[in-house]
Amino acid sequence: MRIILAPMEGLVDAPIRETLTKVGGIDRCVTEFIRVTHSMLPPRVFYKFAPELHNQSLTQVGTPVAVQLLGSDPEQMGWHGRKAAELGATQVDINFGCPAKTVNKHKGGCVLMREPELMYEIAAAVRKAVPAGVPVTAKMRLGYDDRSMGVACAQALDAAGAQEIVIHARSKVDGYKPPAYWEEIAKAREAVKAKVIANGEIWSVADYWRCREVSGCEDVMIGRGLIARPDLALKIKASQQGVQVDDMTWPEAVVLVKEYASVLQGWLEDKYVTGRIKQWLNFLRQGFAEAEALWPHARKIREVAPMLACLEQVVPAKSKAAVQAA
The missing domain is CATH 1.20.225.30 (Dihydrouridine synthase, C-terminal recognition domain)
Structure with missing residues (x-):
């Protein structure tokens, strides 16, 4: 029943990961995406986004941090996945969920959900290039133009060897507007063998339990809710034990x-x-x-x-x- 801090580009950097993991309740973090294009990035770029690589991919309090890559060239993504592992990454994550127009315009992030075959090629290339002991995971939405591609894309990633798939319960077109369609996550979860992690619209302890019930997922990823309430993960963990803790002042x-x-x-x-x-x-x-x-x-x-x-x-x-x- 893990709680994972979401990668929020431009906000959830290493300093805020350190700050929030010290509060407690967070089991794992994911870096902001490292943009992979047509040439090999130098190590300093990996260290810029993931300084935790200098500390066995852990925050100062020992919370694991995954390195996230974003790109559409399977070969380049594979090489960068291997390089991340060589530099000390203990998990390599692939971004198929970013809804930003600039990213999508350059064939990165959520726009790739229009092409589950390419998603498969990318994930398979990373899985092949990364050592077997390093998990390859992915984050996606329910689709780009609508929410109809969630199952097909999750199946593509599952077939490619992704060990975990985080699904944000909206399409790109939905943006971040409520509601979150947790029931659609359940459909994808039932269609794959990989572990599925629910993401989207968890702002409170009550939201967490409703998300788990509707999606059927044991683990959740939280972004904006944890930025708004830094003690949310701690409160959720307490609720799992049937305990209430005071709100952060x-x-x-x-x-x-x-x-x-x-x-x-x-x-x-x-x-x-x-x-x-x-x-x-x-x-x-x-x-x-x-x-x-x-x-x-x-x-x-x-x-x-x-x-x-x-x-x-x-x-x-x-x-x-x-x-x-x-």
Whole structure:
């Protein structure tokens, strides 16, 4: 009954993986995708996206991290999968789910779900190139134009040797709009031998249990819900044991954001650090009423120090989670 932190391009970087895994409850992470084109990428690119490769592919608290690749050339994908393993990757994941227009325009991500035969070739090439002891996994949606390709694409990946398949319960056209079609994940799960992991629209403990019931999946991947409520995985794990834990408070969340900012300042210029903080704060608005109250002012700030000072302002508001049913 694992909980996996989703790879959110442009947000779930190594520093935020470190921050969230320290909170607890997360069993595995996946990197932002490494874009594979027509030439071999140097090791520094792999290390940029997955610095955990220097630590046996683990975060500092010991949470495993998979290296994710995105591309449409089977041969190149195979070579890059092998290189990832040589550099220390303990799991190689393939992205067939990214809905971004730029990515899809260059034949990457979810647009490949129009061609399950090519998905098979890509996954098979990676599986052949990667050592047998390193799992090859994949992430997909239910389809590109609609939700009709979920079963066929999952079967293609299964036949190619993917050991696990994460399915985001929407099509590309659906985007991120509710609802999530967990029942469609169940259809794909029943059609393959590979382990299927459910993803999409899990914002609370109650959502987690409904997703498991409808999809039939034991494991789930959570993205936006964990960014909005950093303690969500911890609360889910407690619920599995029949235990309730107190909600994370806003001051506790601010401590996490400050830790994240501190690490980022060693990586990026301040203007980019502020941008990343704003991205996270924008998601925190869905989990904390305090973040919602601060947002109109915080969104205008361009420097790190004033941004962090803004987050520490006292706002007379209760966390949304405190008034929502777990």
